[in-house]
Amino acid sequence: MMEDLLGSVTFGVFFLTTVGIYVVSVLGLNLQWGMTGQLNFGIAGFFALGAYTSAIMTTAPSDHHLGGFEMPIFVGFAAAMIVAGITAVLVGLITVRLRTDYLAIATIGIAEIVRLFLKNEDWLTNGVRGIPGIPRPFEASVGDNMFVFMAIVFFCVVLVYLALERARRAPWGRVLRAIRENEMGAEAAGKHITRFRLEAFVVGSMIMGLAGALFAHQIGFISPEAFTPRFATFIVWVMLIAGGSGNNRGAMLGALVIWLVWSGTGFVTSIVPPEYATQVSAVRLLMIGVLVQVILLYRPEGLLPEKPPNSRT
Amino acid sequence: MIDFLQLLIYGIVLGSILTLGAIGASLVYGILRFANFAHGDMMTVGAYLALVAVTTTGMSVYVALPFAMIGGAAIAIFFDQIVYKRLRRTVPIILLISSFSTALILRSVTQLIWGPKNQVYEAGISLPYVVGGVRIRPDHVTIFVGSVLLIIAFHLFLKYTMAGKAMRAMSDNVDLARISGVNSERVFLWTWAIGGALAAAAGVFLALDTRLHPEMGWHVLLAVFAAVIVGGIGRPYGAIAGGMIIGVATELSTMVFEPAYKPAVAFALMVIVLVLRPTGVIKGQP
Numbered sequence: 001m002m003e004d005l006l007g008s009v010t011f012g013v014f015f016l017t018t019v020g021i022y023v024v025s026v027l028g029l030n031l032q033w034g035m036t037g038q039l040n041f042g043i044a045g046f047f048a049l050g051a052y053t054s055a056i057m058t059t060a061p062s063d064h065h066l067g068g069f070e071m072p073i074f075v076g077f078a079a080a081m082i083v084a085g086i087t088a089v090l091v092g093l094i095t096v097r098l099r100t101d102y103l104a105i106a107t108i109g110i111a112e113i114v115r116l117f118l119k120n121e122d123w124l125t126n127g128v129r130g131i132p133g134i135p136r137p138f139e140a141s142v143g144d145n146m147f148v149f150m151a152i153v154f155f156c157v158v159l160v161y162l163a164l165e166r167a168r169r170a171p172w173g174r175v176l177r178a179i180r181e182n183e184m185g186a187e188a189a190g191k192h193i194t195r196f197r198l199e200a201f202v203v204g205s206m207i208m209g210l211a212g213a214l215f216a217h218q219i220g221f222i223s224p225e226a227f228t229p230r231f232a233t234f235i236v237w238v239m240l241i242a243g244g245s246g247n248n249r250g251a252m253l254g255a256l257v258i259w260l261v262w263s264g265t266g267f268v269t270s271i272v273p274p275e276y277a278t279q280v281s282a283v284r285l286l287m288i289g290v291l292v293q294v295i296l297l298y299r300p301e302g303l304l305p306e307k308p309p310n311s312r313t
Numbered sequence: 314m315i316d317f318l319q320l321l322i323y324g325i326v327l328g329s330i331l332t333l334g335a336i337g338a339s340l341v342y343g344i345l346r347f348a349n350f351a352h353g354d355m356m357t358v359g360a361y362l363a364l365v366a367v368t369t370t371g372m373s374v375y376v377a378l379p380f381a382m383i384g385g386a387a388i389a390i391f392f393d394q395i396v397y398k399r400l401r402r403t404v405p406i407i408l409l410i411s412s413f414s415t416a417l418i419l420r421s422v423t424q425l426i427w428g429p430k431n432q433v434y435e436a437g438i439s440l441p442y443v444v445g446g447v448r449i450r451p452d453h454v455t456i457f458v459g460s461v462l463l464i465i466a467f468h469l470f471l472k473y474t475m476a477g478k479a480m481r482a483m484s485d486n487v488d489l490a491r492i493s494g495v496n497s498e499r500v501f502l503w504t505w506a507i508g509g510a511l512a513a514a515a516g517v518f519l520a521l522d523t524r525l526h527p528e529m530g531w532h533v534l535l536a537v538f539a540a541v542i543v544g545g546i547g548r549p550y551g552a553i554a555g556g557m558i559i560g561v562a563t564e565l566s567t568m569v570f571e572p573a574y575k576p577a578v579a580f581a582l583m584v585i586v587l588v589l590r591p592t593g594v595i596k597g598q599p
Contacts, residue, residue, distance in 0.1 A: 039410075094584055095587070101348045108535055258586045282422075285420035286425070296396075299533075
């Protein structure tokens, strides 16, 4: 009885932590797509960069990859955001002037190149063998406590949410939405469109880098296979579209709902013979794909649509 | 020199495959105005349709090719009628996102039906021809000749049939074509039919060159888009140039760079073209 309870508590904490990490990713995407109208299909790339950066910064020294530098975890988080941000600046400087569908194609390329790089540069990342032993925050003082980690993830969620809500109401956020709605109008009003777009792209990508870092510390082991587009990119998109693009609360709700659906269908994997496990994952992906089409057709604004701006806020 | 020629041949083979994919993707991009992210997975499905024909009837893959192309066209039209048609009034970006999930649907269905493993049309090794030290696989000859024939057929269609002319008109200027009485819905159907059929052929050839795998098409999607953009969006003849440039450059790059980074070459060329000449080498839509 106690063991059952403990089991469900463990599952619940793991579930909520995972949702929290996805929420961070989705909020980053919402800044890029929901608010500015930039298509980023390379979420997996920025997520992976964040995860690897934080892992290299915080693990114990190893002969198999660069570092580790045994830095405190928050240094790892900061480094993850910086590396993701610098990459986004480089990508953005080239692509931000382009039409947004070109950006979508280009970001897929970035994610693929990041994955190839992480896979092939053994000296840096230990290649396909991955990086094990990524520590949990405060492991020295409180031990490997899942509640502490969940609290840290939630702290990041709240921080990112408040910052983005503040930004959304600020003149900065209004310019982003103006660019999304009418680029020429915003330009005619004297706004430096390229700069605002680049800023939104970089900040959004940094948030995705943070999400990647959180993921690395949650799982404790990362390898390039963890960052295929279907899990790191597609599901984040589904969450945002289902929840409601442009609405930060919708983005968070979308993450929770879609992860509930995803985990709910996951139990099927545990009752079928292992040789069918890959087939079951295909069924789950199929369902998610169909779900997106249905949402796009029947409720394109999502569960919590973006509210029209209020003059007082 | 031998190495160079050998790589050039690989490049032309890859270029033929990319060209067939890029023609359809470019037409869809030019006429329906969105980047079809399911194009790579349409190639995959086409390759597996040919596998069904080969394994059930024992016919050779060359005979199976037309069936795969018809199937590919049917699937493309199916998704257009079920999903894209109802989204046409929205912004093109919504169509793009929708095609991204179509890609996922096609890929998971492929994996469900045919399994996640590598497969081939025919087991066994065919001996390559050796011409002056350069080895040429019979499959490579098939791919090249087959692609050239399909491209010629496509060219004749585009040049001499009413549907082909209407497609060119739509690709040049949708509004002008419409007020001249072009039935746009019918042109959309033709576009999907031709795009789907050529994608299926590209998939069959890709499977001949490598092997069948549920993610084979997804992995070349970026190269196909690169070919579309290098050739100029909505310019089917540009797509031929784009496909060949990307294919040859990708293979030749292994003389200088690590082969592991081959997929990055297409991307790099695409970015260079986007920055220097956003309308493509042959002037396409901005």
